[in-house]
Amino acid sequence: MTVDDTLARINEGVQLHHGQGRPEAARDLFAQIWDEIGGERGDPLHVCVLAHSMADVQEDVQQELVWDQRALAAADLLTDDRVARAGVPMSVAALYPSLHLNLGECYRRLGDLDRAHECLQRAQAGIGALGDDDYGKLIRGGLSRLTQQLAHE
Template identity: 75%
Template sequence: MPEQPTIDDATLARINEGVQLHHQRGEREAARDLFTRVWGEIGGERGDPLHVCVLAHAMADVQDDVREELRWDERALVAAGRLTDARVAESGVPLSVAALYPSLHLNLAECHRKLGDLDRAREHLRHAEARIGALGDDGYGTLIRRGLDRRREQLASG
């Protein structure tokens, strides 16, 4: 997700608070606790696909175990498949559903790389690269493109 989207959705705003706790203040455990509370409030995987996708994507980043990180990233990917551009737009998030996929696949590639499954990592990298055109020429797009470049280099050497 972009660093500071204009959010019209209270649940996404709370998720963003957790993201800020983690990324700006380094408070992974506090972020994980907040995400856990919100996960329960939204009904877990049965919740609004936008909330599930964004929360699972953020929750993956605060896991200590790569298998748990992978499980959360997989949840985010499944939820993205149930999203519509109209739902994303109504929340105030300035992205299309298609623009979520490069980041989701990039994270999945990293999980599989950490677990030593380089074939699956490369598969997710290919999926991310195939969808890179959905990204804008902005900070978010630059961040994801740089991540893809790093992952490509790591996988080429391993």
């Protein structure tokens, strides 16, 4: 397994955001990487992971939605072989519950409850691809929260 330098740099941005509480710095790094990889024309794995991460540092929910949509579109172009070659310890199918969860949360915050419910259903349909690890528990917990929030709206 070789180290994917682009994924390592994206992870640096994630650490800036989550580890150090510096979303602006993360956003700047993500924007730089986005330009370097060629934007949406880049390697689908890089586009997916970067867009997924960039969505998390947006202050505007509409912009967050745009980035989440980019991540989902890129995931549709991924193969398990490409993910494995990058050293990512999961299948492409295991990405979808998180991607749909994030989209559902954006739609909920925008007041588009029908789309939020659709995304929640898609996410729930794919949870069988998740492992019984921290990532799987994180996504299942998010789905549970979104289900509760939508039940009260």
